[in-house]
Amino acid sequence: MAVLLLTRSADLHETVVALCAAAGVEADVGADPSLALGSWSGADLVLVGADVAGEVTALSPPRRGGVHVVGSSVGEGVFRYAVGLGAASVVDLPEGSPWLADALADVGERASPGRVVGVVGGSGGAGATTLACALAQWHATRGPTLLVDADPLGPGVDRLLGLEGRGGVRWEGLADTVGRLGARALREGVPCEGALGVLTWSGFRRRLDVPAARRMLDAAVRGHELVVLDLARHGGPALVELVERCDDLLVVTPATVPGVAATARLVADLRCADRAGLVVRPGGLSDADAARVTGVPVVATLGEQRGLAASVDRGLGPLTRRGPLARAARDLLDAA
Incomplete structure (x- = not known):
């Protein structure tokens, strides 16, 4: 059973x-809370009608999570019952x-x-965008994956993957919406190929704000096994917000003195x-030098890949x- 609804109100029912x-989900409606509570723990979502919220609280x-009180013109007493129910x-x-x-x-x-x-x-x-695309391509053969272009000044991850012509919602579309963003709506709404979805930009006027980033990521992690964020180096508050939400943070650097x-x-x-890993590209410095200077451990060394530019130009992506x-x-995705 997906949804348990407890109410005696015909209108609410x-x-x-x-x-x-x-939404295509099954609902079990119970008018007698004492009889319906047997399904309380097994339902994916529990909706308690305001008309019976007091009775349910007394029981x-x-x-558990996923409990919501629903009703029309709810009063202050209903909020007290909601607190009692958690x-x-x-x-x-x-x-x-x-x-x-x-x-x-x-x-x-x-x-x-x-x-x-x-x-x-x-x-x-x-080469951070190239690595982000490769990670997303690799995992998409195993489960739902979302690649998020969080760099407003980047080339556009859709172009690197040959998806720029695909229809679907872009960042600009999300910025015009308010309220909760559904996981399924996001997964099915973005440009995609197979299990790989891409959230990117549609025009040149690009700005990523904290509320949009927060709403997107909340929905993304509910609907995908892996979310890969291609982050901007100078992203302001939105970058800080996204970095804080990362389970793993990979910092790509060339092994050169300036890099x-x-x-x-x-x-x-x-x-x-304390929670980042260094991915080192070829250069004159050693991995040990890069780790010592940055204070970040090296988790991978990435050599040059022949035919990379041609693969991207053909719309096949970098992988x-x-x-x-x-x-x-x-190795990076299997390590965790």
């Missing part, structure tokens, strides 16, 4: 069941119908959040040395079956 039907059901929210209908529809659309999605891997270049031209020096400054600015990028993607 009709409204919620219609939303469930539109002291076990605390409810995540009180949804006033019909105003809250769009939010509830998004929540219902997520029913049956991942029970635990997906992994978030951030990739940022320690210096300009380090490592710039990387050390970025790491110090982000205060991420090939064999080569440094494929090996690095496999």
